[in-house]
Amino acid sequence: MTDQAILSAKGLTKRFGALTVVEDVSFDVGRGEVLGILGPNGAGKTTLFNLISGDLAANSGELSLDGSPLRAEPPFKRCKRGIGRTYQVPQPFGAMTAFENLLVPAMMSARMSEAEANDHCAEVLRDCGLLPYANTAAGSLTLLNRKRLELARALAGRPKLLLLDEIAGGLTEAEGAELVGLVRRVRDQGVTIIWIEHVLHALMAVANRVMVLNFGVKIAEGTPDAVMQDAEVQRVYMGIEA
Structure with a gap:
C-alpha cells in the first residue's frame, strides 16, 4: 500500500x-x-x-x-x-453566514473563482442539509447544524x-x-x-x-x-x- x-x-x-x-x-x-x-x-x-x-x-x-x-x-x-478536517467542537466564523463560511475555504484553499465558489458552496450546503440556513449567521445555528456546517466547510475546500x-x-x-x-x-x-x-x-x-x-x-x-x-x-x- x-x-x-x-x-x-x-x-x-x-x-x-x-x-x-x-x-x-x-x-x-x-x-x-x-x-x-x-x-x-x-x-x-x-x-x-x-x-x-x-x-x-x-x-x-x-x-x-x-x-x-x-x-x-x-x-x-x-x-x-x-487536507481538510472537521473539529470535534465546531469552530465556525460566528458572525458570518453559513454560506460565507464555505466561501472562505472554497476561494482560499480550493482557489476557485467567485462564480465557481458560489455554485459549489450552494451544492455543498444542499448536500449537508443546510441550504435553508445559507444566510443565517453561523453563531446562531443549533449545535446540530453547527456540526453539519463543520463538515460542509471541510468539503467546500475540495x-x-x-x-x-x-x-x-x-x-x-x-x-x-x-x-x-x-x-x-x-x-x-x-x-x-x-x-x-x-x-x-x-x-x-x-x-x-x-x-x-x-x-x-x-x-x-x-x-x-x-x-x-x-x-x-x-x-x-x-x-x-x-
Missing part, C-alpha cells in the same frame, strides 16, 4: 512534558480509502489529527502527503495541499484527504443514516477519508479498514470485522474481558 498511499505516517510521537499522547504510530492510507480510528477517550485520536492537520508539531516521526514530506507546514498550507472528528455525535438515527450516505458519496468522488468516531455502526458502514489506539499506542489495525474480534480491542474499547 505504501506506493499508493496518499498519506504516510512513520513513527509519529507527541509529548506534552512527561506525558506521551501519541507514541511511535505508523500507518499508511491508500488513495480512496476510508480509515476508521477507534479508541477510548484519551487514546490520542484527536492529537493524531492535530499532527496531520498541522495544528500540532510532532516531537519525532515523519508525515508525507502524496509522497512529499509535510515537515513543519502550518495548517493553511496543508489545506491548500488538499479536499483530497478529509479528516472527520466525531461528526456523527448528537445525530438522530435518521440523521446518522443521512450522514453515512453523504460520506459514501464523498468517498465515491475519490476523496480519501480518515474518520474518528464513537458511533460504531456509522463508522463500520463505511470504513474499509480500522486502526485502534490506546494511551497513544496503536494496538490493532485491519478490516472492521477482524479488529472488532480482537481480544485486546474488546477489552480496551468495550470492556470485555477474555
